[in-house]
Amino acid sequence: MNRGSLPTAPAGPVLRSHHDPGARHAVANREAMLGRLAEIEELLAQARLGGGARYVERHHARGRLLARERIELLCDRDAPFLELSPLAANGTEYEVGAAVVTGVGVVSDVECVVIAHDPTVRGGAANPYTLQKSLRALDIAARNRLPVVNIVESGGADLPRQSEIFVPGGRIFRDLTRLSAAGIPTVALVFGNSTAGGAYVPGTCDYTVMVRGRAKVFLGGPPLVRVATGENAGDEELGGAEMHSRTSGLSDHLATDEHDCLRLGREILAHLRWRKLGPGPTEPADPPLYDPEELLGIPSTDHRIPFDAREVIARLVDGSRFDEFKPLYGGSLVTGWASVHGFPVAILANNGVLFSEESEKAAQFIQLANRIDTPLLFLQNTSGYMVGRAYEQGGIIKDGAKMINAVANSTVPAITVMIGGSFGAGNYGMCGRAYEPRFLFTWPNHRIAVMGPQQLAGVLSIVARAAAEARGQVYDEAADAMMRQAVEGQIERESLALFATARLWDDGIIDPRDTRTALGIALSACHSAEVRGTGTYGVFRM
């Protein structure tokens, strides 16, 4: 896209903010948010250390680069890089980050998905989270038509965990060859071990580069060969870079060292003559009129306290321009047109609970966006669809289903940002993880659960009380109180952003101030593929 041809005169209505960053609640919100961010930064620092200082040192002492150092050298200088799910596996028995670094970056002017094993974490061996994170990266590549660069140095499966990895792990190679079949280039840069199943990463990629004296790619290493066949063979002859470059042909390029390998990887990308299929940015990409810094003070960390989504939109979109659709109808869902970094978007943002009007408005708006091939941006902050007699009788299920139908069958790219609560079926209607948004980011204040902790505990309590009463027993109020407290605590914990991000329910927690940038990268990635809407949906129940 020739940026010189972009219109320069901004058009469209501009949002007016009513947020007072100096207000007491805003200052308190900001402080609470900064507290969360500090906690997250601590975990990120831990993730960056991979297997810990000792292993990092040892790796460097061997003249090897760390996963993130390899990525930095692979990517274009000063180009943005969006790391995905850096806190995966946090709070589990595995190292935070899950022994793999994934992200969207720019290599030789080509936007790519990069997947780099972290050899400082148990030799880069894959655990279930590693697998999940890698598969998600491949999914992003496939959906957005992004070339993939694998930075390979992994001992394969974490053997004691093989039962959780072996069977689903085959998807990695399936996905890699399917990417290739779809015309999406795949590259393997092999820096070290890539054994057993791992050997099929170079095996299934379009291009392979191996580092001389470092890369070891074989189905069975010397010990396994000895056990299996009695043959005594050295690792270089079984799977060295020289052998694969000169004898087996598994390697296309022999790199003299790690830098050379990354240089060759960049050259491969440069020679792809890659062309994105989306139209690219078409609108002026001027910054918002309001300071994104103020986003910290807008949402409360208490998800029950509402905030106006327009205040968020005003700090995300180009020039704070927002052409609101149906402003007078279905007021707790804000819909409208805007652009982010020049990419047009159709925004759906919750201002609370979803009623029938909001659901129908959403279904209509999603269809309109599909008509004009415009990506959807969901800003989720909802306690779900409204319950109660009047609403059930008013057809809330029918109307909610229309929204779900529209979201599920929409074919324009969708990006979801969890800016607050995400409860109940509201998660689905607003394009939650199961609805396969191209990217899904989470703010630190985000809460996610089938319902709120108090509601969930309350429901359990009512059900238990009813059961006790049915059995003619006296309900143990003290036990009920304890149960409620325990359940509330558990749900509270399990609904936190950190819990969600550890389980790959999102593509990462982002600092609210970075939202515009992350969206820019995500939208640009979406435009690597064709941006095309649909006219085909399931039957809308009328």
Added chain:
Amino acid sequence: MSGIERLLVANRGEIARRVMRTCREMGIATVAVFSDPDSGAPFVREADEAVRLPGASAAETYLRGDAIVEAALRTGADALHPGYGFLSENAGFARDCTAAGITFVGPPADVIAAMGSKLEARRLMAGAGVPVLPGVAAGDVTDAEGLARLAGEVGLPLLVKASAGGGGRGMRLVRDLAELEAAVASARREAAAAFGDGTLLLERYVEAPRHVEIQLLADTHGTTVHLFERECSIQRRHQKIIEESPCVAVDEALRERIGAVAVTAGRTIGYVGAGTVEFLLAPGGEHWFLEVNTRLQVEHPVTECITGLDLVRLQLLVAQGEPLPPEALAPRRAGHAIEVRLYAEDAERDFAPCSGTLHRFRVPALPGVRVDSGVEDGSVVSTHYDPMLAKVVAHAPDRAQAARLLAAALAGARLHGVTTNRDLLVRVLRHPEFLAGATDTHFLDRHPAAALGAPLVDEAAERLAAAAAALAGRARRAARRRVLGTLPPGWRNNPSQLERADFEGRHGCHRVGYREGREGLRLEVDGVQLDAAAVDAGEDAVVLEVGGVRRTYTVHVAGDVHHVHGPAGAVALRELPRFPVPEVAEPPGSLHAPMPGMVLRVEVGPGDSVAAGAVVAVLEAMKMEHAVLAGAAGRVAEVLVRPGQQVEAGAVIAVVEEG
């Protein structure tokens, strides 16, 4: 004689432009002649008409009198200005012009001939009572004995000079009889190559003299005046690099005395036009005639600055047969002017001439600063001609102010792509000895060029310049990004390290690390974190605030070289590649060409044993000979060049195996 209507300038570069400027002011049409390498030069473009002289070397082009006269006839030029150098002091050429009906802007051919022979000039001057230094003609004496006899007449130390020469070519200083034979041989060779005349002169050499010269003006009506003196003592390789007027060692009385001597000299030889009488001035005021330059001098602008006169205009008036105007008859001095000659040369490598593309040439337009240049942005400095880029002149009320102004203009000049003597000139202009007026022709012997030519910008300032270059690079890359162009450069949601840029400057390599985050700019140079903020970081200009001090840097990139100008001066930083390509090994003991040039002679053959420091080959570049020496004793394994071959700088000449 009628007025000149169309004038051909038989020269190139700055002097051609200089002459044409006055022509334009006098309503005279201009014709340039140009060699092939000069085809795109500013002086060619600025002329009303231009005639090509096919070829590149001076001998094929600017020394081709016949072709130049033919060009004048073809364009209908009725006058010809020879500038300086080339044919400016060639009596035969002057005669040819006259014979073709073209007014030669200069003295009569006979005067040129008389003054062109240094021996003849000395004889004439001595006869007129002008003090001359002891000296003899070398004639065709080449043997040691004969030369020693001649040296005995003159006395040591002595100077071997080309009789036909000037500008330091074919000139050798001899302090020891043992050096004499070699000096005569090489001076003769150089003189023959440069002037087509190998006649030599041996002359007494005065220790610690000043070079002082008097500007003469004479018309065809018998009037001869002088326009005061110029001092040109700061020289390298016997070539002037800094010239000024007035001379601090000349008081009013001495000025009158030397001026009168010069006028006498001019009258004695029947001089016409603008000329210069050169003297050596001893510390006590004693002075000896050196020679008469029968042309406009390179350094004429200093005289123009202090007198307010246009010497080219006066030359042309005289050539038209007009009497000298009143302002020339009673010239007045005002203030002090200093000129420097800005050369493409490497002061730290024995003033080796440098060539290449001058990507940018800009001297700040400060009031009182005059720039006479032959180059502009993008000019190619070739090895064919004298590597002078420009003359920069400062005129101020007094000497100290002129020196300061000139130094500032030079320090602020954008000279990108070619190594220049700028740093050396600035250091001389700021040198306490220079400022005290203690200048003599040995200034650069006392203060070695290696020290004077050392970078003006110290290491700390070079580091800051590297930081500025890195940030400008970031802006440049951001502007050229084909995707995500509007996003913050280098953005990371999980920053793990700094973005890196490596530069090589004159103080070594510098690694710059930077990352702009929410907390502002994190900037490191060579592992040291700077308390820095980037106030503004564009492609061409970077404003950095370090330790509370804000500084503006301009950055211009040519190839992989970043030219950074900051308050401390100019720094050229070569950016090192991100992925170094493994170098192709070359055999140890390889000897390289120090600069581009032509192989003149190869002194060794394969299998020869050579001593350390032995001459392996001799190159000619910029009309100077440059020896390629064996670094260590050993055996010649291979010779990769032959005489007559053109070689690039850094080309392997020969391989000498040690031992």
